[in-house]
Amino acid sequence: MLGKETPPMTELLFLTASENISGGVETVRQALETLRANYGKVGVFRPFINAHPEQDPILTEFGGDWGTTRSHIVANETAAMNQVISKFTAFNHDFDAVLIVGLIDGDLINPGELTRAGRTAINLGATVALLVDSAVRTPERLADYCKLAVNELNSVHAPVSALIVLNPTEGARVAISKHLGDMRVITELNDYALIEATAEKTHVVTPLMFENALKDRARAQKRRIVLPESEDDRVLKAAAIILEADVADIILLGETGEVFARAEALGLDLSKATVVSVNDPAYRERYVAEFVRLREKKGVTVEQAEAKMSDVSYFGTMMVHLGDADGMVSGASHTTAETIVPSFQIIKTKPGTSIVSSVFLMLMEDRVLVFGDCAVNPNPTPEQLADIAISSAETAVAFGVDPRIALISYSTGASGSGPDVEAVIEATRIAREKRPDLALEGPIQFDASVDAAVAKAKLPDSEVAGRATVFVFPDLNTGNTTYKAVQRSAGAVAVGPVLQGLNKPVNDLSRGALVEDIVNTIAITAVQAQN
Template sequence: MITKSLYFLPMASDESAIKSLGFLKETLGKKYKKLAIFSPVAREFADFNSCFSRDELISHILNKRVDELKKVVIKRYQELLRDNDFVLVIGVKILYLDKFDFNCQLAKDLNSPLVADYSDDLESKFYTFKCAKSNVESFGFMVNNSFSFTNSNKTCSFDEIKVSPEIFTQELSSCKCNITTPLAFEAMLYEKARANLKTVVMPEGNDDRILKASDVILRSGAVNLIILGKSDEIDKKANELGLDLKKATIINPEDNEYLDEFANTFYELRKSKGVELFKAKEIVKDRNYFGTMLVYSGKADAMVSGADGTSADTVRPALQIVKTKPGVSCVSGAFFMCLDSEVVVFADCAITPNPTAEQLGGIAKSSIDTAKAFGISPRVAMLSYSTAGSGSGKDVDFMVEATKFAKELSGDLVDGPMQFDAAIDKVVAAKKMPNSNVAGNANVFIFPDLNCGNICYKAVQRTAGAVAMGPLLQGLKKPINDLSRGCLVEDVINTILVSAIQAGENQ
């Protein structure tokens, strides 16, 4: 991704910062007609877009609401990116925080290369070291009216660049930013869902987490919601919790205008399985069956359930009513694993215990579709304890066969079998699988079975501090997604957003 922004971190005196900012504005202004200047906090020496006063920003930090602060900043930044050719971000210089670490993380959240001004060369060397350690993209630094570019190690005076601004812009064009942090990914979900408004049904209106998540979603305007339950009980609970659910549609699954229609439809769908009409009338009153019928009939676009029930309670109606897409042999569960600076896909981690080789090839294809729907260019690793024939045995043979099926469906986007280190580490890949386009660059990981996938995603989540979003149920004709009974409000919010986006992709 070619960068459309720079994050300027003023570390020297205000006088130096003003001069460096003026240089950046003048240089960038020669290439970009619509140049926006933006800072999270209003500053005394410049007039530009901002989100907070200095006191407001300090209050957020002292009260440990940094993520809340960053979400506001990311949203405003994305708006400016849409409306301008380039955004110059001015970092925060406040005594109450570790200036470099805070700004470094915020630059990563904005996927913006970092440039700083310093008073001497020693400080600049420290800056270069910190950038590398923090895995943030460094564009360069300014010291004593000169600019040092990170990628080329070239140093030019301000005067040289003013005479030949293409020096600067050519360096900028070679600077690629491919960082996606968990907060940035969440912001993308809101933006993508809001751009194609869908309706998601929430069957578990009795659960406080569902109601709290619904309040956040409805305030955002990103998704329309149908909540199942008795309206008086939901209204009472909302008042107790201080929630605003007025924009939600509330339906009692046991008493509503759709019951006869849904009973007749379900009877036609399942009569060959021995379901009689009187039984169908009772079944569709079940909240998960009723929610699934709303999706099947087009009155809702997706469903999210499972906070107050088992996975089977959510998945069984989906398989009976919505059913799988043509050519899909089994439903699978994928997780978005949001790492420090990248989002990857793990599958299957939730649904099919022991897939056949052909089913695993289909799971790889479904995971590719999931990745593409969320802006990830898929490179799929079929995982094993063996890389390129280094090991042998029936488990290796199984993954060889699964890789063959996956390649038949998806071509060069898939490779394997390979070990996890060969899939993700370029140095290891160069030794173990040097001719692979996937090895060392994989971002979609297909596990041999549910045992491996579930253990691995939880291990990464708990030990590496990754944010796990999911499971997303893959392979269904319409999105029905399952929550963990231990889910947090944030998990429910993310699953609602993901489900709405899936519904948009199904059009």
């Protein structure tokens, strides 16, 4: 999902019941025999167990690993799910296939258990094989039950690749096929249909999947991220989380005694952080001299440079510029201008890029979308809008999103006119000329960019319409309003703003940022610094 190299994928199958059954353990045994006959190395993973692993029938008989307890997920599903994902990621190495065992004989059935199992499956990247018992129902009632259960799993975006029917009765397969069409129905576990189900892939990307993959990517090549706002408790808390998870090395700007005293008062372990004072001569003299050099054509004096280097935003940006840090995250207690203006003066834009812009990574229930520019440029020119589109596509690729770029307008194709539409038409032309390899469409209305039925009516031949992943808005008013509307009404997680177009990564925080927002932004900055 994240990264430039795609390692060989482990085949995954999430085997679960939706009710109390008997015969589940035997089904696991048969499934493992089939998988081991077809794959070299097969693992077993239990996302949730009732209490102790030595009392779990699957782990005691077949071995493997587990994520957390059922009481944990009932108490705090997000924390429990993060633990499951983390444990599974650590476990899922060097296997050709992994059988993930959800609800089985003797497991507790709590309200919402089936949808919870579905959310677990998609967060682990697996399709579902649902265990159902034919003996307790007539074929028609069994088919109705299966349809309801499959719909419930699909409602949380969990794909069902097979129904495994225990105690199959005459007519069961026919009745299920009548209700569920071409659903794979397995009555014999040594049937090749189980291998087909295991090999099916899901393309769902949940917010938790994205956030955990982001941290894994950052952890793989750790970078040093400077945080200028050590006086903000949210920043200190985020730094402690990043350090504990070993996602990045942290540099805090401030006075050592003050920073560690506040950390102790908050109960935080920042012992692995580096604290740097803006008055430290080991840094300050170099930074002042470099700022004078960079701004000599603007007539900047040594005294003026001294004043600038007393500002934590300028000091932190200079750390990145001179390689003493790999990236910077600021803005929790500073304005956007205070955070990014120093980067314009010191780090500057990438060659061939005319403008620094921003995107939000919009983590929807089942996919990641990219919205830009939503934070920096009020009224970009067509040339600038084209560069924003290209930069947004590059950011999308860096974070595992296949870029299909929609340049948004109130008009689709040739249906409208006026200066605003003409600007988007020109921006699309320029972007296509600069990057003919990109899938671009514009002008296009938002509904035509995301809805296949509308796209078919308005732009039937477009490779972007109806399936866009990157949305470039014509101005800041539209972009900022849209991302917030989607965030609040669709329950999306908005990660950003992520700045793009700079030679080195500097990212701005909202002053209302939560601790988890800061954690995500640090991880994103660390990943940007790897490229």
